[in-house]
Amino acid sequence: MATRRQITETEKALVLKSHGRKCFIDGAPFGDDEVVEYHHIKPFSEDGPTTPDNIAPVCRKHHLTIGTMSLQEYRDKLALESFFKDGEPKTLDDLISTKKGTFGKTMKFEVNDSHITLYPGDASCTYPLHRCHATGWRYFYAHVPVEFISNDAELQPRPLRLASLWSLYRHFVSNTQIAPSVCRMTGQGKILLFDGQHKAAAQVWAGRNSVEGKFYLDPDARKLKETNLTAHGPLRQMSFYTHELMSKYADIFGEDWTDYMSTSGQKSEAGFSAFLAKAKKKTKAQANNEISLAIYSQIIEHPKNKLSAYLAEKHRGRKQPLTFARLKKAFFQTMLVPPPVADEFASDSDMRGMERLNLVKFLNMVAEEGLDGKWSPERNDAAHRHAERLFSAGAVRAWAILLRDAINQHLHHYTDDQRSRFFYCSIADNEFNYFRGFITKVFGHKLWDEPDPNGEIAARLAKDDAATSRSLFDEKGLTVQWLLGI
Ligand SMILES: [Zn+2]
Structure with a gap:
């Protein structure tokens, strides 16, 4: 040794x-x-x-x-991390093209009764052809050079996930591939991989030059699609447009998410929470807290979210008006439906995506009206001091609730159910003009510029609870009634 x-x-x-x-x-x-x-x-x-x-x-x-x-x-x-860095969904095609400079080359081939000959270059390889008893489709097993492979976007629309790819990569460094990837080869010699894309991608990333696969020869694509969906029952409802959520969750929860996805039945936050509690021995509070964090991070990292630029964690070393804790207490906990909701992911009743969009639009108006061109610790002028008072710990929490209540009234949300689903619903674009009106009215209140010689106003607004600021608001006439003009 x-x-x-x-x-x-x-x-x-x-x-x-x-x-x-x-x-x-x-x-x-x-x-x-x-x-x-x-x-x-x-x-x-x-x-x-x-x-x-x-x-x-x-x-x-x-x-x-x-x-x-x-x-x-x-x-x-x-x-690999740098390959995923720009945040765009990545497919097998992107990965092959990054590694090999090209992908999806057309394969020349010849079929006789019982064999197929492939001509990937000057040399040729001949493989026995088999016939499927159920469908009559012919297929063969082979190693095909990577640059002849492309992703079957029709049968397999989901993009690659960094977490899965990395764990498979590590696995294949020292383990054999037990089951081959599955492809179809069209009559024109296009080879489309529809099953086992992470497996193939991991090996390409590890430097292998060929893909080991089972290749169906020009099968009925429609029928194959149905078969493929049935074979992946638990993932069936995960339609393409939710791939952001799916890949995000896979990155955050890793194995837990993959394991949950491989259970049968409908998938929802409530189901995932119960799964974490039962199979992963987490408390209900831990499970729901993890789901909350996933929802929060999707809002903070939303590319259109302008308020994130004012978040302290994102810009170390500069004085910022907001911290994650403040965002959470002021906006997330008061404006989002607390997880877990029972709505099936990607179903018509799943409004998480809509809720996220609504909140991002709202937060953008907060940024535009309260901070853009105003927040400037360097200048420290009247506009900055106004913004600073507005974004004191307790003040933000109090006016966020004030705005929520005013918006609920404006939208005629009178029942508890409607109120609890504040942004978890579809809201017409023009309503946001009213919301902006409420925001500018609150931000324009005289309280924010009132002289404060002994620091009493500042002290009350800085207290990190909503009630202290709210009582000051009441004294100064900053109320829902004033806001709605009633
Ligand atoms: Zn180095």
Whole structure:
């Protein structure tokens, strides 16, 4: 058995000579007096030997964050994260094209009675053809060069998920692929992969040049689609337009989400919460809290959310009017339906997406009317001090409730059920003009500019509860009645 040891100076020189004076991870050259560190390419813990051909130079920054991964894995992980970085949905086509420069090339082929011959290049390969007893479709098993594969967008519209891809990648580094990916080859020689895309993608990412698959020869696509949907029963309702939610949840919950998705029956927040409680031994409060965080993060990270720019966590080192805790207490907890809702994901009654959109529109108006061009700690002028008072801890919580109540009245939400589903419903665009009116009226109230020589107003607005500010609002005539003009 190998023993752990330090590599010698002679070996270090050898390693530097074969890899060059650059970091193995990102290829950045070392500075003249930069410390060069050394790390196993294949990990020592997996029998990677301590010999110069299994050692590479690495910079200190990368060495500190590498953990138990091997250099090869770590490099692939960073590259994979950067592949997903722009937030756009990524398909197998994108991945193959990133790795190989091309994808979906047309395959030349010839069929005789019992065999098929493929011509991926100059050479050819012949495989036996089988016939399916149920459908009469012909199929063959083969290894096909990666650049001939493309994703079957019709049968398999879901994009790739980083979490699944990474765990499969790690799996395939040292394990065999038990079941092949499944493809169909059209009469024109287009090879479309519709089952096992993560498996195929993980291996392409790991550097394999061919995809191992079962290939149906020009089957009836409509019938195949039905078969594929039935085979993936639990995922059937996860239509394409919710892929954002699905991939987001998969990233956040990882294995828990995948496991839940593989159970049978309808899928909903309530179902997921019950699943976390039962199968994962979480308390109801923990489970619901996790779902809340997923919902919050989708709002904060929504590309159109202008208020996020004023969030302290997003801009360290600059004084910001909002923190996550304040957003949560002022807006999320008072304006969102608390999870879990029982509405089936992606069904007509599932209004989470709508709710998110409504809240983002509302928060944007808060940003535009209260902060844009006004918030400026550097200038610290009257407009900034106005904004600062407006966004004091307790003030935000109190006026958020005030606005919610005014909007509920304006929308004739009188029952508790309607009120509890404040934004969890479809709201006509023109109503938002009224909401903006309420916001500008609240933000224009004289309270925000009133002289405060002994700091009493500031102190009351800063108290982190809604009630203290609310009582000040009442004294100053900042009420729902005033807001609605009744
Ligand atoms: Zn480095």
